[in-house]
Amino acid sequence: MTAMPNIIPPVHPDRLAIYVWKLLRLRWILFISSFRRSKTRQKVGSAVLVFMMLGLMVGAFIVSWLLLGFLNSPKLTRILGDSTPFLEAVPTMVLFAAFGGILITSFGVLLQALYLANDMEFLLSAPVPIRAVFIAKMLQAVLPNLGLTLLFGLPVLFGLGVSQHYIWVYFPAVILMLVSLALTAAALASLMVMGIVRIFPARRVAEVLAFIGAILSFVCGQSGQVFRFQANNDQTVGVFNSLSKINPPWFPLAWFGNSLVDLGLGNWITGVGGFLFVTSLAGIIVAFSLTTAERLYYTGWATAQISVRKKKKQPSSPKRNAVKNPVLGWIEQLIPAPVRAIAVKDFLVLSRDLRNLSQLITPLIFGVLYTFILLRDSGEAATSKSGAQINVLITYGNTGIALFVGWMLLMRLALIAFSQEGKNYWLLKVAPLNPQRLLTAKFLVAFLPSTGLGWTFLLVTGLLRHSNLFFTVYGLIVITLSFAGMSGVLLAFGVNGANLEWTDPRQMIRGNSGCFGSLAGMIYIVLSAGLFYGPLVIGQALDLPTFAGGIAGLLLGGVFSLVCAYIPLQLVFHRVEHLGEG
């Protein structure tokens, strides 16, 4: 046997840039490869997206140029006062927004890239300096955020420069400033990540982060409904003055912004001096953060690999032979054990996974917000119409919002009812379960909480607003029947688009099923509400007894709802039988 030639290449841990370049090149190759393999539709979509982004940049630049230039007009100066402090504060505002945005997003991205990515074990066991892995991962996290910052920040700052006739040095300085700030924010984010994962498990931090992010974004999105901003002069001047004060001399980001303005105005001593100072400061922060974070990285990563199980106190075993709740006994007789088991399992899993919980809490927040809005607005409306009419309208409104709030929850629960099983579906597949029982369990998981939420919303708002009792009871029946039908419709779409191989929860629904399901759900709820309430409204218009209109509505809407609860599920029955067979 001849000696095998040495094929192991020499390792140069001191040549860091080579390894960083190799790792980034690998990422680039993966990106290009996945782009090449993507469908033509996706390629065209990506190209359109790039052009749209460029268009957005150009549009933002033109709008900023015109608007910021308009602030100098004498007419506006008469209303708003001197706009110079505001214009001088614009760079600080943009840099503040960019810095904050990158800091928050980089935290999540770095947490994922440094601790939760699947390639870490491979990279750390490869003959690659750990510093190179760290830097490459950080650059991967920063680059998309930097791109987004440039997309929104650059046009505004360039628009400011053109509108205020700043000298040419301002423009390259803006780019350098944004890059240095993006790196500073990312470096600080990496330090935060290293610190936090030493205290909490990385996966849990990611879950909590996603939960808080989802809740905050929803609350922010809905805040406009609560706080009514009316564009009168006083409020506009107030906002204008407040924004002008974002530039205090003690605020570090103001140093960055002010040095840009000074450079633009040609104040060389303060401009160049300030610019050199802030970029040096950014460099020091980056260097310190990176060195510290890198030191913490390996030990933090190693710690994250050790699963520490907290010893829980053994729960006292439930006394099963103790006095049995008659309602529970009745439920046990009515619902077979496997159906109950799946429903209980789903509720446990949904409530324990924060990724799910954020989506489930959204309708609750929505419900609370709209209860508040309804209560506030009904007081104002009561002055213009008669009491009885108002009461009926209020109850209709309550039911409408209850249907909407419950619908939001139902959409989430029904569409992913099967997909959420993911790779654990084999446990159900090998169990002696017929599709009927599986569908019943999933139906209950979607139907019960949504109906419970709808009922709670209607009863609480009904009590607070002294709604008409007949219409409230009618509303409860409508919610029950309507949600039964919608559960059937949405569950059928959920079965059709079930993806049991997902790793990212956003990919739970395959193809267009989610989109078509949402559309079908919307059409269903409108039709169902029309059938339930149409006869009631027509009866009232024709002065017929309310009770007769109610009976007709219940018959029409009820039959429609029950048909929708049954037929769609029968259509997907065969598919359920073969779900998960690849």
Next chain:
Amino acid sequence: MISATALIEARNLTKRYGDKAAVDNVSFRVDGGEIFGFLGPNGAGKTTTIKMIVGLLQPTSGAVTVCGYDVQIQPVQAKASNGYVPDTPNLYPKLSGRELLRFVGDLYQMDRKQIDYRITELLNLFDLSQAGDDTIDSYSHGMQQKTALAAALMHDPKVLVLDEPTVGLDPRSARMIKDILRQMADRGAAIFLSTHILEIAERMCDRIGIINRGQLVAVGTMVELRAIGNKNVPSSSTDTASETSLEDIFLGLTGGADYAEITEVLG
């Protein structure tokens, strides 16, 4: 062996993916009281066959019966007799081990008292009592594997199908699983297990089936396999025909012996 009833019977089982036959016309039977080892190289069709036995895959043609019930025609009855341990134990990560076992017990419609008793028994047996109330996402791979096995044993199945059951287990747990399987077989259950560890197959299994490229190339006891193997094993691999190891037989039947030269170069 107590029983000689066929608890698993595959007849002309075929699974095609397009033009490729992952499993091609495979027939075998596993009797009660028997441990049947299913061997084959990577991608030979072992997992596909197993998935058809437990009802996770529909065969393109042919049939499997479990305890006399056709898995496709009477799936609920067939599955009620089956216990299955997959190669990768994907278990609900947010359930505790105890909750998972209770869930499985309810799926098999076991009596509540029986479920409680069985959970305690299995958690003790697999040394999971302390971790029983922790969520599964905090378990190690070995603990998850043991939980999957406990779940498969919850309803004391007549047929137990295991896909690589000892992967990721420490020697003590692996030994315990082997003992459990032997005990179950002694009580009349049929055990069907796939493994790459030929030593396990040779020592534990009453009969062995070898699948290669979707086709069952040999079935029988070690003695019967030796007889088949002697025709295929190259003379250099063994000096005495009677001492032919399962490894030699396996490599002879699946073409692995051809790679001996490569191994020599790498060595």
